Amino acid sequence: MKVNLIAPGWSPKNIWGQIKFKFPPLSLTTLATFTPEDVEVVITDENVDEINFEDGADLVAITTMTPQANRAYQIADEFRRRKVKIILGGFHPSTMPEEALSHADAIVVGEGEGLWGRLIEDARNLRLKRVYRDRVPLDLSKLKPPRRDLIRGKSYLFTNTIQVTRGCPLRCEFCSVTSLFGRSYRTRPIQAVVDELMELKRESIFLFIVDDNLIGNKVYAERLFGAMEPLKFKWASHAPLHLVEDESLMKLISQSGCFALFVGFETLSRENLSLMGKPRNMKIPPRDAVKKFHDHGIGVLASFILGYDHDTKDSFKRILDFCNESRIDGAIFPILTPYPGTPLRKRLEREGRILTDDWDMYDMEHVTFRPMGMSVDELKEGYEWLNANFLSWTSILKRIFKVHRSIQIFGPMNIGFRSAWKRRNNPQPPLPFKHIRLHKHSRLGKDTRKF
Ligand code: B12
Known part of the structure:
Protein backbone atom coordinates (compact mmCIF):
# COMPACT_ATOMS: atom_id res chain seq x y z
CA MET A 1 0.00 0.00 0.00
CA LYS A 2 1.20 3.52 -0.80
CA VAL A 3 0.10 6.68 1.01
CA ASN A 4 0.79 10.19 -0.27
CA LEU A 5 0.56 12.88 2.43
CA ILE A 6 -0.07 16.27 0.83
CA ALA A 7 0.13 19.90 1.96
CA PRO A 8 -1.60 22.21 -0.54
CA GLY A 9 0.37 25.19 -1.84
CA TRP A 10 -0.22 28.81 -0.99
CA SER A 11 -1.50 31.25 -3.55
CA PRO A 12 1.29 33.33 -5.12
CA LYS A 13 -1.12 36.24 -4.53
CA ASN A 14 -0.50 36.18 -0.78
CA ILE A 15 2.62 37.03 1.15
CA TRP A 16 3.15 33.50 2.51
CA GLY A 17 2.99 32.18 -1.03
CA GLN A 18 5.87 34.47 -1.93
CA ILE A 19 8.07 33.99 1.10
CA LYS A 20 11.20 32.08 0.18
CA PHE A 21 11.77 30.60 3.62
CA LYS A 22 9.26 27.76 3.77
CA PHE A 23 8.50 25.66 6.83
CA PRO A 24 7.88 21.92 6.56
CA PRO A 25 4.39 20.67 7.53
CA LEU A 26 4.85 19.06 10.94
CA SER A 27 1.35 17.57 10.76
CA LEU A 28 2.45 15.36 7.86
CA THR A 29 5.87 14.30 9.15
CA THR A 30 4.09 13.41 12.42
CA LEU A 31 1.40 11.35 10.69
CA ALA A 32 4.11 9.62 8.66
CA THR A 33 5.68 8.40 11.92
CA PHE A 34 2.39 6.83 12.94
CA THR A 35 1.92 5.07 9.58
CA PRO A 36 2.31 1.26 9.80
CA GLU A 37 5.79 0.16 8.74
CA ASP A 38 4.67 -1.99 5.80
CA VAL A 39 3.03 1.02 4.13
CA GLU A 40 5.05 3.12 1.69
CA VAL A 41 4.68 6.76 2.61
CA VAL A 42 5.67 9.90 0.72
CA ILE A 43 5.17 13.58 1.54
CA THR A 44 4.29 16.14 -1.11
CA ASP A 45 4.30 19.77 -0.04
CA GLU A 46 3.03 21.79 -2.96
CA ASN A 47 5.00 24.79 -1.70
CA VAL A 48 8.22 23.00 -2.65
CA ASP A 49 7.14 20.01 -4.78
CA GLU A 50 4.94 19.49 -7.80
CA ILE A 51 2.04 17.09 -7.20
CA ASN A 52 2.14 13.91 -9.25
CA PHE A 53 -1.47 12.85 -9.73
CA GLU A 54 -0.35 9.58 -11.31
CA ASP A 55 2.03 8.41 -8.58
CA GLY A 56 0.16 5.16 -7.91
CA ALA A 57 -0.89 6.08 -4.35
CA ASP A 58 -3.77 4.03 -2.92
CA LEU A 59 -4.57 6.67 -0.36
CA VAL A 60 -4.01 10.43 -0.42
CA ALA A 61 -4.26 12.33 2.87
CA ILE A 62 -4.37 16.12 2.69
CA THR A 63 -3.83 18.58 5.53
CA THR A 64 -5.55 21.91 5.24
CA MET A 65 -5.95 25.22 7.01
CA THR A 66 -8.92 27.36 5.96
CA PRO A 67 -7.12 29.57 3.40
CA GLN A 68 -5.87 26.42 1.65
CA ALA A 69 -9.26 24.70 1.60
CA ASN A 70 -10.26 25.47 -2.00
CA ARG A 71 -6.91 24.27 -3.25
CA ALA A 72 -7.14 21.16 -1.05
CA TYR A 73 -10.56 20.40 -2.53
CA GLN A 74 -9.25 20.81 -6.08
CA ILE A 75 -6.44 18.38 -5.38
CA ALA A 76 -8.84 15.96 -3.68
CA ASP A 77 -11.32 16.07 -6.58
CA GLU A 78 -8.55 15.50 -9.09
CA PHE A 79 -7.33 12.37 -7.27
CA ARG A 80 -10.88 11.13 -6.77
CA ARG A 81 -11.43 11.37 -10.53
CA ARG A 82 -8.60 8.83 -10.71
CA LYS A 83 -10.37 6.64 -8.11
CA VAL A 84 -7.84 7.32 -5.37
CA LYS A 85 -9.26 7.38 -1.83
CA ILE A 86 -9.02 10.76 -0.12
CA ILE A 87 -8.67 11.64 3.56
CA LEU A 88 -8.89 15.28 4.66
CA GLY A 89 -7.66 16.54 8.03
CA GLY A 90 -6.40 19.64 9.81
CA PHE A 91 -8.10 22.79 11.04
CA HIS A 92 -10.52 23.35 8.16
CA PRO A 93 -12.03 19.86 7.82
CA SER A 94 -12.19 19.68 11.61
CA THR A 95 -14.31 22.81 11.80
CA MET A 96 -16.27 22.39 8.51
CA PRO A 97 -16.77 18.59 8.46
CA GLU A 98 -19.86 18.50 6.21
CA GLU A 99 -18.24 20.63 3.53
CA ALA A 100 -14.99 18.64 3.65
CA LEU A 101 -16.87 15.34 3.36
CA SER A 102 -18.17 16.35 -0.04
CA HIS A 103 -14.57 16.17 -1.31
CA ALA A 104 -13.30 13.18 0.67
CA ASP A 105 -13.91 9.53 1.39
CA ALA A 106 -13.18 10.17 5.04
CA ILE A 107 -12.23 13.08 7.26
CA VAL A 108 -10.34 13.31 10.53
CA VAL A 109 -11.63 15.76 13.11
CA GLY A 110 -8.94 16.96 15.54
CA GLU A 111 -5.69 15.15 16.27
CA GLY A 112 -4.57 12.37 13.95
CA GLU A 113 -1.95 10.25 15.73
CA GLY A 114 -4.25 8.09 17.87
CA LEU A 115 -6.48 6.93 15.01
CA TRP A 116 -4.21 7.04 11.97
CA GLY A 117 -3.11 3.37 12.18
CA ARG A 118 -6.74 2.24 12.51
CA LEU A 119 -7.78 4.44 9.57
CA ILE A 120 -5.04 2.92 7.39
CA GLU A 121 -6.21 -0.58 8.31
CA ASP A 122 -9.81 0.37 7.45
CA ALA A 123 -8.65 1.73 4.08
CA ARG A 124 -6.67 -1.42 3.41
CA ASN A 125 -9.73 -3.54 4.15
CA LEU A 126 -12.03 -1.28 2.10
CA ARG A 127 -14.17 -0.31 5.09
CA LEU A 128 -13.33 3.34 5.59
CA LYS A 129 -15.72 5.19 7.88
CA ARG A 130 -16.76 8.71 6.92
CA VAL A 131 -15.62 10.52 10.06
CA TYR A 132 -12.76 9.69 12.44
CA ARG A 133 -12.50 11.54 15.71
CA ASP A 134 -10.43 10.73 18.79
CA ARG A 135 -12.55 11.59 21.82
CA VAL A 136 -9.55 11.55 24.16
CA PRO A 137 -6.75 14.08 23.59
CA LEU A 138 -3.44 12.44 22.79
CA ASP A 139 -1.15 11.70 25.72
CA LEU A 140 1.92 13.56 24.48
CA SER A 141 4.29 10.99 25.98
CA LYS A 142 3.09 8.81 23.06
CA LEU A 143 4.43 11.27 20.45
CA LYS A 144 7.31 9.92 18.39
CA PRO A 145 9.85 12.05 16.49
CA PRO A 146 8.46 13.13 13.10
CA ARG A 147 9.76 11.44 9.90
CA ARG A 148 12.02 14.34 8.90
CA ASP A 149 13.91 11.98 6.60
CA LEU A 150 10.93 12.24 4.20
CA ILE A 151 11.47 15.97 3.69
CA ARG A 152 15.26 16.09 3.69
CA GLY A 153 16.70 17.65 0.55
CA LYS A 154 13.56 19.68 -0.18
CA SER A 155 14.01 23.43 -0.37
CA TYR A 156 13.01 24.36 3.17
CA LEU A 157 14.88 27.03 5.10
CA PHE A 158 15.47 24.34 7.69
CA THR A 159 13.72 21.24 8.93
CA SER A 406 18.57 38.58 17.39
CA ILE A 407 19.66 40.63 14.36
CA GLN A 408 20.86 37.35 12.85
CA ILE A 409 17.22 36.27 12.65
CA PHE A 410 15.46 39.59 12.13
CA GLY A 411 17.86 41.04 9.55
CA PRO A 412 17.12 38.27 7.02
CA MET A 413 13.47 38.12 8.13
CA ASN A 414 12.81 41.81 7.38
CA ILE A 415 14.53 41.56 4.02
CA GLY A 416 12.67 38.32 3.25
CA PHE A 417 9.28 39.82 4.13
CA ARG A 418 10.09 42.99 2.18
CA SER A 419 10.93 41.06 -0.99
CA ALA A 420 7.91 38.78 -0.55
CA TRP A 421 5.67 41.83 -0.15
CA LYS A 422 7.01 43.28 -3.39
CA ARG A 423 6.58 40.01 -5.27
CA ARG A 424 3.05 39.64 -3.86
CA ASN A 425 2.13 42.98 -5.38
CA ASN A 426 3.64 41.92 -8.68
CA PRO A 427 3.21 38.16 -8.51
CA GLN A 428 5.44 35.81 -10.44
CA PRO A 429 4.59 32.15 -10.09
CA PRO A 430 6.98 30.51 -7.63
CA LEU A 431 9.14 27.70 -8.98
CA PRO A 432 6.91 24.63 -8.57
CA PHE A 433 4.08 26.39 -10.41
CA LYS A 434 5.82 27.18 -13.67
CA HIS A 435 2.84 26.06 -15.75
CA ILE A 436 0.12 28.60 -15.39
CA ARG A 437 -3.58 28.04 -15.79
CA LEU A 438 -6.44 30.18 -14.56
CA HIS A 439 -8.36 28.77 -11.62
CA LYS A 440 -11.84 29.96 -12.46
CA HIS A 441 -13.41 29.42 -9.01
CA SER A 442 -11.04 31.67 -7.14
CA ARG A 443 -11.88 35.29 -6.48
CA LEU A 444 -8.20 35.95 -6.30
CA GLY A 445 -8.14 35.51 -10.06
CA LYS A 446 -4.56 34.73 -10.80
CA ASP A 447 -4.08 31.74 -8.48
CA THR A 448 -3.29 29.45 -11.32
CA ARG A 449 -1.76 26.19 -10.22
CA LYS A 450 -1.89 23.29 -12.59
CA PHE A 451 -3.03 19.69 -12.29
C1 B12 B 1 3.63 26.66 12.79
C2 B12 B 1 2.41 27.36 12.24
C3 B12 B 1 2.57 28.07 11.09
C4 B12 B 1 3.91 28.13 10.35
C5 B12 B 1 4.18 26.88 9.51
C6 B12 B 1 3.03 26.30 8.74
C7 B12 B 1 3.35 24.90 8.18
N1 B12 B 1 3.96 24.81 7.04
O1 B12 B 1 3.04 23.92 8.80
C8 B12 B 1 3.76 29.47 9.55
C9 B12 B 1 4.46 30.56 10.34
C10 B12 B 1 4.31 29.46 8.14
C11 B12 B 1 2.25 29.67 9.60
C12 B12 B 1 1.63 30.60 8.82
C13 B12 B 1 0.25 30.79 8.81
N2 B12 B 1 -0.66 30.29 9.62
CO1 B12 B 1 -0.21 28.98 10.94
N3 B12 B 1 0.11 27.94 12.44
C14 B12 B 1 1.16 27.29 12.88
C15 B12 B 1 0.85 26.60 14.23
C16 B12 B 1 1.29 27.53 15.35
C17 B12 B 1 1.44 25.22 14.43
C18 B12 B 1 1.19 24.22 13.28
C19 B12 B 1 1.85 22.92 13.58
O2 B12 B 1 2.91 22.62 13.06
N4 B12 B 1 1.25 22.12 14.48
C20 B12 B 1 1.80 20.83 14.87
C21 B12 B 1 1.06 19.71 14.14
C22 B12 B 1 1.58 18.35 14.60
O3 B12 B 1 -0.29 19.82 14.51
P1 B12 B 1 -1.45 20.13 13.43
O4 B12 B 1 -0.93 20.88 12.30
O5 B12 B 1 -2.63 20.64 14.16
O6 B12 B 1 -1.78 18.64 12.93
C23 B12 B 1 -2.45 17.71 13.76
C24 B12 B 1 -3.98 17.69 13.58
O7 B12 B 1 -4.50 18.94 13.18
C25 B12 B 1 -4.23 16.61 12.59
N5 B12 B 1 -4.07 16.86 11.17
C26 B12 B 1 -3.63 17.94 10.53
N6 B12 B 1 -3.65 17.73 9.21
C27 B12 B 1 -4.09 16.49 9.00
C28 B12 B 1 -4.28 15.78 7.84
C29 B12 B 1 -4.74 14.48 7.91
C30 B12 B 1 -4.96 13.72 6.66
C31 B12 B 1 -5.01 13.89 9.17
C32 B12 B 1 -5.45 12.48 9.26
C33 B12 B 1 -4.82 14.61 10.35
C34 B12 B 1 -4.36 15.91 10.25
O8 B12 B 1 -3.25 15.65 12.95
C35 B12 B 1 -2.03 16.33 13.30
C36 B12 B 1 -1.40 15.52 14.40
O9 B12 B 1 -2.29 15.42 15.49
C37 B12 B 1 -0.70 26.52 14.13
C38 B12 B 1 -1.43 26.41 15.44
C39 B12 B 1 -1.54 24.93 15.84
N7 B12 B 1 -1.60 24.67 17.09
O10 B12 B 1 -1.61 24.03 15.05
C40 B12 B 1 -1.05 27.79 13.33
C41 B12 B 1 -2.31 27.79 12.47
C42 B12 B 1 -2.44 26.44 11.82
N8 B12 B 1 -2.01 28.82 11.47
C43 B12 B 1 -3.04 29.49 11.15
C44 B12 B 1 -3.03 30.56 10.18
C45 B12 B 1 -4.32 31.30 10.00
C46 B12 B 1 -1.87 30.88 9.47
C47 B12 B 1 -1.76 31.98 8.42
C48 B12 B 1 -2.84 31.97 7.36
C49 B12 B 1 -1.77 33.28 9.25
C50 B12 B 1 -1.02 34.47 8.80
N9 B12 B 1 -1.64 35.46 8.27
O11 B12 B 1 0.14 34.54 9.02
C51 B12 B 1 -0.34 31.76 7.83
C52 B12 B 1 -0.26 31.21 6.43
C53 B12 B 1 0.22 29.77 6.37
C54 B12 B 1 1.33 29.42 5.39
N10 B12 B 1 1.41 30.01 4.24
O12 B12 B 1 2.14 28.53 5.67
C55 B12 B 1 -4.27 29.07 11.91
C56 B12 B 1 -5.20 28.24 11.04
C57 B12 B 1 -6.65 28.56 11.28
C58 B12 B 1 -7.52 27.85 10.31
N11 B12 B 1 -8.77 27.67 10.67
O13 B12 B 1 -7.13 27.48 9.24
C59 B12 B 1 -3.64 28.32 13.12
C60 B12 B 1 -4.50 27.23 13.71
C61 B12 B 1 -3.32 29.41 14.19
C62 B12 B 1 -4.48 29.93 14.99
N12 B12 B 1 -4.25 30.13 16.26
O14 B12 B 1 -5.57 30.16 14.56
N13 B12 B 1 1.66 28.91 10.50
Missing part, protein backbone atom coordinates in the same frame (compact mmCIF):
# COMPACT_ATOMS: atom_id res chain seq x y z
CA ASN A 160 14.34 21.91 12.63
CA THR A 161 10.77 22.39 13.80
CA ILE A 162 9.49 20.70 16.91
CA GLN A 163 6.35 20.66 19.04
CA VAL A 164 6.69 20.44 22.81
CA THR A 165 3.23 21.31 24.16
CA ARG A 166 -0.30 21.42 22.74
CA GLY A 167 -3.16 23.78 23.47
CA CYS A 168 -3.37 27.15 25.12
CA PRO A 169 -5.00 28.18 28.41
CA LEU A 170 -5.98 31.60 27.01
CA ARG A 171 -9.39 32.23 25.51
CA CYS A 172 -8.89 34.62 22.60
CA GLU A 173 -12.08 35.15 20.63
CA PHE A 174 -10.43 34.84 17.22
CA CYS A 175 -8.22 31.79 17.81
CA SER A 176 -8.79 28.43 16.12
CA VAL A 177 -6.58 26.47 18.49
CA THR A 178 -8.73 26.81 21.60
CA SER A 179 -11.88 26.40 19.48
CA LEU A 180 -10.65 23.02 18.24
CA PHE A 181 -8.55 21.66 21.09
CA GLY A 182 -10.17 23.51 24.03
CA ARG A 183 -8.12 25.17 26.75
CA SER A 184 -6.44 21.98 27.87
CA TYR A 185 -2.67 22.33 27.95
CA ARG A 186 -0.58 19.21 27.45
CA THR A 187 3.17 18.81 27.68
CA ARG A 188 5.70 16.28 26.42
CA PRO A 189 8.11 14.59 28.83
CA ILE A 190 11.24 16.76 28.99
CA GLN A 191 13.57 13.82 28.35
CA ALA A 192 11.73 12.94 25.11
CA VAL A 193 12.10 16.55 23.99
CA VAL A 194 15.81 16.60 24.85
CA ASP A 195 16.38 13.34 22.96
CA GLU A 196 14.68 14.77 19.87
CA LEU A 197 16.62 18.01 20.18
CA MET A 198 19.93 16.15 20.35
CA GLU A 199 19.06 14.62 16.98
CA LEU A 200 18.06 18.01 15.57
CA LYS A 201 21.34 19.53 16.70
CA ARG A 202 23.06 17.49 13.98
CA GLU A 203 21.04 19.43 11.35
CA SER A 204 21.38 23.00 12.57
CA ILE A 205 21.70 25.11 15.68
CA PHE A 206 18.62 27.10 14.62
CA LEU A 207 15.30 25.79 15.88
CA PHE A 208 11.62 26.78 15.60
CA ILE A 209 9.32 25.52 18.37
CA VAL A 210 5.86 25.68 16.78
CA ASP A 211 3.89 25.68 20.05
CA ASP A 212 1.11 28.23 20.41
CA ASN A 213 2.01 29.26 23.93
CA LEU A 214 5.27 27.98 25.31
CA ILE A 215 4.67 29.23 28.85
CA GLY A 216 1.16 27.80 29.44
CA ASN A 217 2.55 25.81 32.39
CA LYS A 218 5.22 27.79 34.22
CA VAL A 219 6.80 24.87 36.08
CA TYR A 220 7.13 22.92 32.84
CA ALA A 221 8.52 25.96 31.02
CA GLU A 222 11.20 26.44 33.69
CA ARG A 223 12.26 22.80 33.43
CA LEU A 224 12.24 22.93 29.64
CA PHE A 225 14.37 26.08 29.43
CA GLY A 226 16.77 24.65 32.02
CA ALA A 227 17.14 21.47 29.98
CA MET A 228 17.65 23.41 26.75
CA GLU A 229 20.39 25.71 27.99
CA PRO A 230 23.30 23.23 27.61
CA LEU A 231 22.10 22.32 24.09
CA LYS A 232 23.02 25.80 22.85
CA PHE A 233 20.35 26.23 20.21
CA LYS A 234 19.37 29.62 18.82
CA TRP A 235 15.64 29.25 18.83
CA ALA A 236 12.31 30.99 18.19
CA SER A 237 8.74 30.30 19.27
CA HIS A 238 5.41 31.89 20.33
CA ALA A 239 4.71 33.32 23.78
CA PRO A 240 2.11 35.66 25.26
CA LEU A 241 2.94 39.26 26.17
CA HIS A 242 2.60 38.62 29.90
CA LEU A 243 5.84 36.62 29.84
CA VAL A 244 7.61 39.93 30.48
CA GLU A 245 5.95 40.15 33.90
CA ASP A 246 8.00 37.17 35.05
CA GLU A 247 11.61 38.29 35.37
CA SER A 248 12.99 34.89 36.39
CA LEU A 249 11.29 33.12 33.46
CA MET A 250 12.60 35.82 31.14
CA LYS A 251 16.13 35.11 32.33
CA LEU A 252 15.71 31.38 31.89
CA ILE A 253 14.21 31.59 28.41
CA SER A 254 16.95 33.98 27.33
CA GLN A 255 19.75 31.80 28.72
CA SER A 256 18.25 28.76 26.98
CA GLY A 257 19.01 30.40 23.63
CA CYS A 258 15.67 32.02 22.74
CA PHE A 259 16.49 34.71 20.17
CA ALA A 260 13.03 35.54 18.85
CA LEU A 261 9.43 35.33 20.01
CA PHE A 262 6.20 35.74 18.10
CA VAL A 263 4.10 37.81 20.50
CA GLY A 264 0.40 38.63 20.11
CA PHE A 265 0.20 42.35 20.99
CA GLU A 266 -3.03 42.19 18.90
CA THR A 267 -4.04 45.86 19.28
CA LEU A 268 -3.18 49.15 20.97
CA SER A 269 -6.81 49.64 22.04
CA ARG A 270 -7.96 48.60 25.53
CA GLU A 271 -11.54 48.24 24.27
CA ASN A 272 -10.40 45.81 21.60
CA LEU A 273 -8.38 43.79 24.12
CA SER A 274 -11.43 43.45 26.27
CA LEU A 275 -13.63 42.42 23.32
CA MET A 276 -11.15 39.82 22.06
CA GLY A 277 -10.81 38.25 25.53
CA LYS A 278 -7.22 39.27 26.16
CA PRO A 279 -7.54 41.68 29.11
CA ARG A 280 -4.21 40.53 30.57
CA ASN A 281 -2.39 42.42 27.79
CA MET A 282 -3.83 45.66 29.24
CA LYS A 283 -1.67 45.44 32.33
CA ILE A 284 1.53 45.77 30.33
CA PRO A 285 2.52 49.01 28.58
CA PRO A 286 3.49 47.68 25.14
CA ARG A 287 6.62 49.82 24.83
CA ASP A 288 7.95 48.54 28.19
CA ALA A 289 7.27 45.01 27.04
CA VAL A 290 9.37 45.42 23.89
CA LYS A 291 12.19 46.92 25.94
CA LYS A 292 12.13 43.99 28.37
CA PHE A 293 12.38 41.47 25.55
CA HIS A 294 15.27 43.42 24.04
CA ASP A 295 17.04 43.73 27.38
CA HIS A 296 17.09 39.93 27.47
CA GLY A 297 18.42 39.64 23.92
CA ILE A 298 15.08 38.47 22.52
CA GLY A 299 13.80 40.01 19.30
CA VAL A 300 10.06 40.53 18.94
CA LEU A 301 7.93 39.42 16.01
CA ALA A 302 4.75 41.27 16.96
CA SER A 303 1.30 40.46 15.66
CA PHE A 304 -1.33 43.23 15.40
CA ILE A 305 -4.80 42.24 14.25
CA LEU A 306 -6.41 44.87 12.04
CA GLY A 307 -10.13 45.66 11.92
CA TYR A 308 -11.38 44.85 15.40
CA ASP A 309 -14.53 46.73 16.35
CA HIS A 310 -12.78 49.65 18.07
CA ASP A 311 -10.23 50.19 15.30
CA THR A 312 -10.63 53.29 13.16
CA LYS A 313 -8.79 54.75 10.17
CA ASP A 314 -6.28 56.23 12.66
CA SER A 315 -5.28 52.84 14.08
CA PHE A 316 -2.86 52.02 11.23
CA LYS A 317 -0.68 55.07 11.78
CA ARG A 318 -0.68 54.53 15.56
CA ILE A 319 0.55 50.97 15.08
CA LEU A 320 3.27 52.01 12.63
CA ASP A 321 4.48 54.78 14.95
CA PHE A 322 4.51 52.35 17.85
CA CYS A 323 6.53 49.78 15.86
CA ASN A 324 9.06 52.36 14.73
CA GLU A 325 9.42 54.10 18.08
CA SER A 326 9.72 50.92 20.13
CA ARG A 327 11.99 49.34 17.50
CA ILE A 328 9.87 46.27 16.94
CA ASP A 329 12.16 43.80 15.18
CA GLY A 330 9.50 42.27 12.94
CA ALA A 331 5.71 42.24 12.71
CA ILE A 332 2.75 40.82 10.90
CA PHE A 333 -0.55 42.67 10.57
CA PRO A 334 -3.27 40.09 9.92
CA ILE A 335 -6.68 41.38 8.93
CA LEU A 336 -9.20 40.02 11.44
CA THR A 337 -10.54 36.78 9.96
CA PRO A 338 -13.55 34.87 11.31
CA TYR A 339 -12.31 31.28 11.01
CA PRO A 340 -14.95 28.55 11.28
CA GLY A 341 -15.52 27.25 14.80
CA THR A 342 -14.27 30.36 16.58
CA PRO A 343 -16.35 32.46 19.00
CA LEU A 344 -15.52 35.42 16.72
CA ARG A 345 -17.26 33.76 13.79
CA LYS A 346 -20.33 32.98 15.90
CA ARG A 347 -20.53 36.61 17.04
CA LEU A 348 -20.14 38.06 13.54
CA GLU A 349 -22.70 35.58 12.21
CA ARG A 350 -25.16 36.67 14.90
CA GLU A 351 -24.50 40.28 13.96
CA GLY A 352 -24.98 39.51 10.23
CA ARG A 353 -21.47 40.78 9.39
CA ILE A 354 -19.88 37.87 7.49
CA LEU A 355 -19.40 38.96 3.88
CA THR A 356 -18.07 35.83 2.19
CA ASP A 357 -17.34 32.15 2.61
CA ASP A 358 -14.79 32.08 -0.22
CA TRP A 359 -11.99 30.41 1.72
CA ASP A 360 -9.35 31.83 -0.64
CA MET A 361 -10.13 35.16 1.00
CA TYR A 362 -9.43 33.78 4.49
CA ASP A 363 -5.68 34.37 4.25
CA MET A 364 -5.75 37.36 6.61
CA GLU A 365 -4.91 39.63 3.69
CA HIS A 366 -8.55 40.14 2.63
CA VAL A 367 -11.59 41.55 4.37
CA THR A 368 -14.24 38.88 4.87
CA PHE A 369 -16.55 40.68 7.30
CA ARG A 370 -18.10 44.13 7.73
CA PRO A 371 -15.93 46.20 10.11
CA MET A 372 -17.48 48.68 12.59
CA GLY A 373 -15.08 51.63 12.68
CA MET A 374 -14.32 51.94 8.97
CA SER A 375 -15.39 50.64 5.58
CA VAL A 376 -14.18 47.42 3.95
CA ASP A 377 -12.06 49.45 1.51
CA GLU A 378 -10.54 51.54 4.28
CA LEU A 379 -9.52 48.41 6.17
CA LYS A 380 -7.94 46.88 3.08
CA GLU A 381 -6.16 50.13 2.19
CA GLY A 382 -4.95 50.51 5.79
CA TYR A 383 -3.54 46.97 5.66
CA GLU A 384 -1.66 47.68 2.41
CA TRP A 385 -0.40 51.04 3.71
CA LEU A 386 0.81 49.63 7.01
CA ASN A 387 2.72 46.73 5.44
CA ALA A 388 4.27 48.91 2.75
CA ASN A 389 5.49 51.42 5.33
CA PHE A 390 6.62 48.85 7.88
CA LEU A 391 8.63 47.05 5.21
CA SER A 392 10.16 50.25 3.81
CA TRP A 393 13.91 50.72 4.24
CA THR A 394 13.22 53.78 6.39
CA SER A 395 11.30 51.71 8.90
CA ILE A 396 13.58 48.65 8.74
CA LEU A 397 16.69 50.73 9.42
CA LYS A 398 14.99 52.66 12.20
CA ARG A 399 13.77 49.48 13.88
CA ILE A 400 16.73 47.14 13.70
CA PHE A 401 19.48 49.75 13.75
CA LYS A 402 20.26 49.12 17.43
CA VAL A 403 21.87 45.74 17.03
CA HIS A 404 21.40 42.95 19.54
CA ARG A 405 21.91 39.21 19.10
